[in-house]
Amino acid sequence: MSQPPTVKLLIGGKFVESKTTQWRDVINPATQQVLARVPFATPAEIDAAVASAKEAFKTWRKSPIGQRARIFLKYQQLIRENMQELAALLTAEQGKTLPDAEGDVFRGLEVVEHAAGIGNLQLGELANNVAGGVDTYTLLQPLGVCAGITPFNFPAMIPLWMFPMAIATGNTFVLKPSEQDPMVTMRLCELALEAGIPPGVLNVVHGGEDAVNAICDHADIKAISFVGSTRVGTHVYQRASLAGKRVQCMMGAKNHAIVLPDANREQTLNAIAGAAFGAAGQRCMALSVVVLVGAAQKWIPELVAKARSLKVSGGTEKGTDVGPLVSCAARDRVTSLIERGVADGAKLELDGRNPSIPGYEKGNFVGPTVFSGVKPGMAIYDQEIFGPVLCLSEADSLDAAIELINRNPNGNGTAIFTQSGAAARRFQEEIDIGQVGINVPIPVPVPIFSFSGSRGSKLGDLGPYGKQVILFYTQTKTITTRWFDDDTLSQGVNTTISLR
Numbered sequence: 001m002s003q004p005p006t007v008k009l010l011i012g013g014k015f016v017e018s019k020t021t022q023w024r025d026v027i028n029p030a031t032q033q034v035l036a037r038v039p040f041a042t043p044a045e046i047d048a049a050v051a052s053a054k055e056a057f058k059t060w061r062k063s064p065i066g067q068r069a070r071i072f073l074k075y076q077q078l079i080r081e082n083m084q085e086l087a088a089l090l091t092a093e094q095g096k097t098l099p100d101a102e103g104d105v106f107r108g109l110e111v112v113e114h115a116a117g118i119g120n121l122q123l124g125e126l127a128n129n130v131a132g133g134v135d136t137y138t139l140l141q142p143l144g145v146c147a148g149i150t151p152f153n154f155p156a157m158i159p160l161w162m163f164p165m166a167i168a169t170g171n172t173f174v175l176k177p178s179e180q181d182p183m184v185t186m187r188l189c190e191l192a193l194e195a196g197i198p199p200g201v202l203n204v205v206h207g208g209e210d211a212v213n214a215i216c217d218h219a220d221i222k223a224i225s226f227v228g229s230t231r232v233g234t235h236v237y238q239r240a241s242l243a244g245k246r247v248q249c250m251m252g253a254k255n256h257a258i259v260l261p262d263a264n265r266e267q268t269l270n271a272i273a274g275a276a277f278g279a280a281g282q283r284c285m286a287l288s289v290v291v292l293v294g295a296a297q298k299w300i301p302e303l304v305a306k307a308r309s310l311k312v313s314g315g316t317e318k319g320t321d322v323g324p325l326v327s328c329a330a331r332d333r334v335t336s337l338i339e340r341g342v343a344d345g346a347k348l349e350l351d352g353r354n355p356s357i358p359g360y361e362k363g364n365f366v367g368p369t370v371f372s373g374v375k376p377g378m379a380i381y382d383q384e385i386f387g388p389v390l391c392l393s394e395a396d397s398l399d400a401a402i403e404l405i406n407r408n409p410n411g412n413g414t415a416i417f418t419q420s421g422a423a424a425r426r427f428q429e430e431i432d433i434g435q436v437g438i439n440v441p442i443p444v445p446v447p448i449f450s451f452s453g454s455r456g457s458k459l460g461d462l463g464p465y466g467k468q469v470i471l472f473y474t475q476t477k478t479i480t481t482r483w484f485d486d487d488t489l490s491q492g493v494n495t496t497i498s499l500r
C-alpha cells in the first residue's frame with residue numbers, strides 16, 4: 001500500500017520535509033481514512049523557522065504599504081478562485097459539511113480583504129504645536145517575529161485571523177496549525193506565497209505541546225496569538241507573558257441564548273437549531289445553553305422536532321446538516337458527557353448517541369442531543385461539551401436569565417431572541433459578555449470590528465482582527481519634534497521638564 005503524503009514545514013519560503021521521528025496521522029473523521037502524516041517539528045526546525053522570520057523582518061518591516069496591500073488583494077483573489085478545493089480539503093480532514101467549510105474559508109477571506117486595506121488602518125496621530133514650534137506624532141511600527149497557534153475547529157478562518165494582519169502590519173510570522181487538520185492551512189500558505197509573500201515572511205512548523213512551549217519560550221518571538229481551549233490558552237498566556245511576550249488568547253466558551261416568549265417562534269427555533277448543531281457543535285461561538293423564559297418553555301417539543309429532523313452524515317453528502325466530530329476521542333468525550341448529564345438528573349429529550357449512518361459506519365458521529373432541566377453544577381452545564389448537545393434551562397424573568405449568564409465564568413458570546421426593543425436594550429446593557437447577538441445566534445463580528453470575547457473566554461486586552469489587532473501587532477512610537485528656523489533666538493538652558 002502506498003504511504004499517505006507527508007505535511008511539509010514552511011521555512012525560508014520553502015516547503016521542506018521534517019527530519020523528526022515523531023509523526024501523527026491526519027484522519028478523515030467520517031471514514032477513518034488516513035489522509036496524510038504530520039510531523040512534530042524538532043527544536044532545530046523551530047529555531048530555523050524563527051531565524052528565517054527574524055532575517056526576513058529586516059527588509060519586510062520597511063516594505064511599502066502599497067506593496068503589502070497588493071499582496072493581500074492578490075491573495076483574496078486566489079482564495080476565491082480556489083474556494084471549492086479549499087473547502088473539500090477542509091471537509092475531508094475536519095468533517096464539517098462542504099457549505100460550512102466554504103463558510104470557514106469565507107470568514108477568513110474577509111480578514112484577508114481587511115488586510116488589503118492596511119493603508120487606512122496603520123495610521124498614526126499628529127498633534128500640531130503641542131508647545132511653541134513643537135509637534136508630536138505617533139508611528140505604529142511592527143514588533144518583529146510574531147507567532148500563531150491555532151485550534152482544529154476552524155482550520156481556514158483562524159489561521160487567516162492571524163498571519164494576514166500580522167504580515168500586513170510589517171511583521172514576519174511563524175504559524176503552528178492544529179496537528180489534527182493542518183492540510184487546508186498549508187494550502188492557504190501555498191496560496192499566500194503565490195500571492196507574493198516573500199520568503200521567510202511566513203513560516204509554518206507543526207507539532208503539539210513541545211512546539212507550543214518552544215514558541216512560548218523563544219527569545220526572538222515578540223507576540224503570540226493563540227486560539228484554542230481554556231486549559232491550553234491559560235498555559236500559553238502565562239508561559240509566554242513570563243517570557244516577556246505580548247499575548248492574546250481566545251479560549252473556550254459556554255454560550256447562552258435567552259428566548260423571550262414574544263420572540264418570532266419559527267425564526268428563533270431555526271436559529272437555535274443551526275447554532276447549536278451546525279459544525280456538530282464544534283464552534284467556540286456555538287449556542288450550547290438556551291434559557292427559555294416563561295411561556296417559551298412550551299416550545300421544547302418543537303425545538304426537539306427540529307433537532308431530530310437534521311440530517312447526520314458525511315460532510316460531502318448533499319443535504320447533510322451535522323457532520324462527524326473531529327476524532328474518536330472527541331466522540332467518546334461527548335458521549336460520556338451525555339451519560340453524565342443523565343446521571344446528574346437532566347432530562348434527555350433527544351439522544352443522539354450511536355446514530356446509524358449508512359455508508360459511514362466508522363465515522364465519529366453523534367446526532368443532535370437535547371437536555372432540558374439543566375442547572376449549574378451539572379457536568380453538561382459546567383463544561384464546554386464541544387459537540388452537538390444543547391442544554392435547555394428555564395427562568396421566570398429576563399433578569400433571572402441575565403443573572404444566570406453573568407454568573408457563568410465564560411464570556412465569548414450570547415444572544416437574545418425577542419421582538420421587544422426595550423428587552424433587547426436591557427439585555428445589551430446588563431449582560432457581561434463581550435459579543436452580543438440580538439436575534440442573531442452567532443454574533444461573530446465581521447473584520448471591520450474586532451472579535452471581542454471576554455472574561456473566562458479571553459486573556460489579553462486586544463482581540464484578533466479589526467482595529468484592535470493593529471495595536472496588538474504594532475508598537476506605538478511617539479515622536480516629539482522641534483525644527484529651529486535659522487533666526488530662532490536661543491532662550492538659554494532649560495533645566496525644567498516643561499516644553500518651552
Ligand code: NAD
Pocket residue numbers: 149150151152153154176177178179207208209210212213227228229230232233235250251252253283284384386412453457
Ligand atoms: P486545544 O487547546 O486542544 O489546541 C489548540 C492548540 O494548542 C493546538 O495547536 C494544539 O496543538 C496546542 N496544544 C494542545 N495541547 C497542548 C498542550 N498541552 N500544551 C501546549 N499546546 C497544546 O484546542 P482544540 O481542541 O484544537 O480547539 C477547540 C477549543 O478551541 C475549544 O475550547 C474552543 O472553544 C476553542 N476555540 C476558541 C475560539 C475563540 O475565538 N474563543 C475559537 C475557536 C476555538
